[in-house]
Amino acid sequence: MSHSDRKRSHNFAGAALQAVLVLLVLLFVLGPVLWLITSSLSEPKDLLARPPRWLPWPPDFSKYGELVTGGGKGSTVSTLTESTLRAFRYAMGNSLIVSCCVTFICLALGTLSGYATARFKSRFGSKLIYFMLLVQMLPVVVLLVPLFLILSKIGLLDKLGTVIVLLSAIHMPFVIWILRGYFQGIPLELEEAALVDGATRLQVICKVVLPLSLPGLFAAGTYTFMQSWNAFMIPLIFTSSDTTRTVTVAISMFVGRHYTDYALMSAAGVIASLPPMLLAIFFQRYLLAGLTSGAVKG
Amino acid sequence: MSAGLLMAPSFALILGLLLVPLGYSLAISLFDLHATAPWLGVKFVWFENYAKAFSSPDFAAAIGRTLYLAAIGIGLGIPISMAFALILNRPFKGRGLVRGLLIVPWVIPGSVQGLLWSRIFDPHYGALNGLLYQLGIISSYEPWLIDPSRALFMVALANLWASVPMLTLLYLAGLQGIPKELYEAASVDGSTRARSFWRITFPLLLPVTLISLILKTIDAFSLFDLVYILTGGGPADSTQVTGYYLYQAAFTSLDYGYASALAWIIALATGALALLYSKITRAEEVSQ
Numbered sequence: 001m002s003h004s005d006r007k008r009s010h011n012f013a014g015a016a017l018q019a020v021l022v023l024l025v026l027l028f029v030l031g032p033v034l035w036l037i038t039s040s041l042s043e044p045k046d047l048l049a050r051p052p053r054w055l056p057w058p059p060d061f062s063k064y065g066e067l068v069t070g071g072g073k074g075s076t077v078s079t080l081t082e083s084t085l086r087a088f089r090y091a092m093g094n095s096l097i098v099s100c101c102v103t104f105i106c107l108a109l110g111t112l113s114g115y116a117t118a119r120f121k122s123r124f125g126s127k128l129i130y131f132m133l134l135v136q137m138l139p140v141v142v143l144l145v146p147l148f149l150i151l152s153k154i155g156l157l158d159k160l161g162t163v164i165v166l167l168s169a170i171h172m173p174f175v176i177w178i179l180r181g182y183f184q185g186i187p188l189e190l191e192e193a194a195l196v197d198g199a200t201r202l203q204v205i206c207k208v209v210l211p212l213s214l215p216g217l218f219a220a221g222t223y224t225f226m227q228s229w230n231a232f233m234i235p236l237i238f239t240s241s242d243t244t245r246t247v248t249v250a251i252s253m254f255v256g257r258h259y260t261d262y263a264l265m266s267a268a269g270v271i272a273s274l275p276p277m278l279l280a281i282f283f284q285r286y287l288l289a290g291l292t293s294g295a296v297k298g
Numbered sequence: 299m300s301a302g303l304l305m306a307p308s309f310a311l312i313l314g315l316l317l318v319p320l321g322y323s324l325a326i327s328l329f330d331l332h333a334t335a336p337w338l339g340v341k342f343v344w345f346e347n348y349a350k351a352f353s354s355p356d357f358a359a360a361i362g363r364t365l366y367l368a369a370i371g372i373g374l375g376i377p378i379s380m381a382f383a384l385i386l387n388r389p390f391k392g393r394g395l396v397r398g399l400l401i402v403p404w405v406i407p408g409s410v411q412g413l414l415w416s417r418i419f420d421p422h423y424g425a426l427n428g429l430l431y432q433l434g435i436i437s438s439y440e441p442w443l444i445d446p447s448r449a450l451f452m453v454a455l456a457n458l459w460a461s462v463p464m465l466t467l468l469y470l471a472g473l474q475g476i477p478k479e480l481y482e483a484a485s486v487d488g489s490t491r492a493r494s495f496w497r498i499t500f501p502l503l504l505p506v507t508l509i510s511l512i513l514k515t516i517d518a519f520s521l522f523d524l525v526y527i528l529t530g531g532g533p534a535d536s537t538q539v540t541g542y543y544l545y546q547a548a549f550t551s552l553d554y555g556y557a558s559a560l561a562w563i564i565a566l567a568t569g570a571l572a573l574l575y576s577k578i579t580r581a582e583e584v585s586q
Contacts, residue, residue, distance in 0.1 A: 021385045022396060028382075029463055033402060035425050036414050050439070051428030109308035120301035128309075130576060135316050137572035139520040141541050142561040145548045146319035146326060169315035172308050201304075230407040232523045237549065248409040252527050255416050262417060269410040280405045284398055288467065 039266035040064070047262045063267035081261070084254075087242045088268055091250035095229055096275070098164050098246055102228040103221050105168040106175040110220065113172075114179030115205055119191075129180070132173035140170065140233050148237060158240050166238065167228045175220045182216030183209060218286040226276040247272045320565070327558035334552050347559035357560065359535070360543040363450055367539060368518035370454035371461055376510055379462050380503065383469030397470065400463040408460075412527025415456040419443045419528070446536035449529055453537050456524055461517065465510050472506035473499070505578065512575045519568050540564055 039047060043060050046053035070085045117125040147166065148157075156162045186209055194204050210217065235246040251272055254265050280287060327347050332338040351357050386397055406414075418425045421441040430436045442452050476499065484494045522541040525531060531538040531546065538546075544564065548557035 015390075018385070018388060018390050022390060025382050025385055026396060026399065028378075028459075029399060029403060032414055032418060032459060033406070035418065036410075039417065048423055050423075051432045052423060052425065054428075109311065112304040113308040116301040116304035122301065125301065125305070132312060132316075133576065134569060134572050135312075135320070137516060137575070138565050138568055139516075139522075139541060141520070141522060141544050142323070142565045143316065143319050144545070145554050145557050145561060146322040147315070148548070149326070149554065150319065150322065165311070166315060169311045172312055176308065226405060230409075232407070232409050232526075233545075236526075248407050248523075251407070251409045251413055252523075255413050255527050262423065265413060266417065269413045273406045273410050276405050276407065277402070280401055281398070284401065287401070 036266050036269055040263055040270050042263050042266075044261065044263055060263070063264045064271070066264065067267055067271055081264070087245070088247070088250050090242060091245050091247040092271070094160060094243075094245060095247040095272075097160060098167065098231075098235075099225045099229045099275070101164045102167045102171065103225045105164070106171050106224045107217060107221055109168075110172055110175035110179050111205065111210065111217075113176045115183050115209060117176065118180045118183035129173070129177060133177060136170065136173040143170075144233070144237055151238065157238060158244050160239075160244050162238050163231075163235050163244075163246070166234050167231055170234070171224050171227055175224055178220045178223070179213065179216050182213040186212050215286045215289065218283050219289060222279050222283040222287045225279055229276045323558045323561055326555055327562055329555045331554045333554055343555070347556045348563070350556060351559050351563055356535070356538075357540075357543060360538050360540045363537065364518045364521075364539045364541075366450060367454050367457060367521060368515045370451070371458060371514040371518060372511055375458055375462055375465055375514060376507060378458075379465035379510070380469050380507075382462065382466040383473055384499075386466070387470060387473045397467075400466055403460045403463050406460075408523030409527055411456065411460055412524050415452075415459075415524070416443075416528055419452055419456075443529055444533055446532075446534045449533060449536045453524060453528055456528065457517075457521060461514065465514075468506050468510060469503060472503045476502050508578060509575065512571050512578070516568050516571050516575075519564055 038054065038056055040063055041059035041061065042053065042056040046056055066081075066085060067088060070082065070089070117129055151157055151162060190208055190212075191204050194208050195201075199207065230248060231246070232248045232252070235249050236252070239245050239249065251268060254268060328342060328344060330341045330343045330346070332340065386393065386400075403411075417423075419442040421427070421439060421444060424439075424442070426442060427436070427439040431439065443449050480498050481494055484498060489497065519540055521539055522545065525537055525539055525542045526545075529537040531542045540560075544557055544560045547553050547560060551557075
């Protein structure tokens with residue numbers, strides 16, 4: 001064996017080892033999710049087998065159909081399932097409304113504050129932001145009792161608007177923090193030129209600053225949408241009816257009911273994960289850049 | 299337009315919904331509200347709720363379980379994440395894609411994670427039982443979450459799955475900050491790979507490790523979704539961590555004063571950790 005041959009076979013062994021290791025990482029990260037997906041495509045009897053049939057073939061997409069359209073005419077879905085399915089669809093809609101509103105509020109108000117703290121140098125402003133970030137790192141459970149007592153006294157429990165405003169306040173500090181970082185990177189000269197031309201501050205923000213900080217807006221927006229979609233404790237405590245429940249709470253009720261249609265439960269889990277997943281994949285580049293610039297909150 | 303005017307809307311929201319409630323909670327923690335017996339009225343009890351918390355064996359046990367979760371998250375999570383980062387830091391085809399897939403567990407809602415792990419740990423039809431049975435590791439199906447002696451460990455494993463990928467991303471960022479010249483110089487000096495790891499990689503990753511330590515501890519005190527869905531604190535309170543204990547004190551026992559005292563104890567503990575975290579990350583920013 002020549003020297004170069006030995007080197008090549010050594011490289012090959014190294015590449016094979018590397019491939020095995022990468023596969024192990026992927027198995028750890030994706031294994032549980034793959035099981036959720038294959039479960040959602042299984043027929044009930046495959047999941048009740050011991051051991052379960054791992055790869056359902058042919059895949060059965062009927063559970064997704066039931067979740068999206070409610071079984072439709074002539075379906076075999078029982079009335080119990082029928083009401084569960086309706087509640088699930090309603091909850092998906094609620095989550096969509098809540099997440100979109102929270103994202104809009106956080107971006108709109110966060111832009112103003114982020115800009116103000118980036119441009120008007122004040123020691124107080126910076127201190128305040130660090131303090132807010134500290135407050136945001138506290139477990140949400142700490143805020144529940146006072147908020148519950150206050151909101152129940154003024155009759156604002158079980159309203160979608162309450163959930164929206166609460167989640168906006170909770171995620172605002174981090175949004176201000178990310179946006180501030182991006183605004184600080186924009187050259188002052190550009191804004192001064194616009195100001196000299198007679199633009200107002202608000203026009204400067206909308207026409208000069210925002211177009212230049214799109215990556216920051218994407219990062220903050222994706223983060224906020226995901227966090228409000230995934231929020232569990234706030235909607236759990238502050239909503240109590242089918243018409244206000246978000247999808248995360250609806251999912252927790254699936255599990256609690258000792259429901260045995262595992263394929264349907266799994267399909268619901270997959271659907272409930274889709275919006276944040278698609279958003280994260282689409283804006284991944286911005287999301288990771290934004291997250292490494294600040295606190296990582298799980 | 300002044301800075302104050304621009305900041306007013308968002309700071310009003312934060313003040314009204316985060317800071318005022320925190321203050322209100324401090325006040326409540328000094329009272330017994332008698333929510334279950336309203337005819338007794340509201341009574342000022344000084345620091346009785348705090349005394350009750352510190353002398354409660356249940357709260358002490360909940361803190362113990364939370365620290366156990368943090369210990370698993372750190373003791374298993376940090377070595378695994380570091381190993382994953384080292385694997386993914388080497389060049390290979392599709393590296394970008396694999397790194398991208400790391401965020402999948404983090405993006406999945408906590409309640410779906412609960413659903414997922416309740417399916418995996420299911421005593422009759424779960425994937426873990428099926429897999430171990432098929433591999434011949436267990437001879438009969440095990441009731442993973444129903445057994446008080448290991449339910450907490452199972453919850454810790456589920457929690458580990460969601461947190462390892464994020465730590466791996468932090469370590470990957472840390473690895474990218476280490477200059478390649480250091481390794482070249484070491485290999486010229488005849489240093490082995492293992493030696494290079496302990497002499498260069500490990501010490502230079504210490505800041506990331508320190509940050510991970512703090513974040514995982516704070517996370518353990520915030521854990522709620524998984525416990526609520528997977529075990530509801532049971533069996534026999536064996537998975538009742540501080541987040542769940544506080545939730546039960548407030549919304550099952552309706553003991554608002556006691557729950558507020560608990561909240562402040564947890565807030566001060568995690569606040570101190572958060573302060574430490576922000577000091578470290580700011581020091582990092584300055585040194586870069």
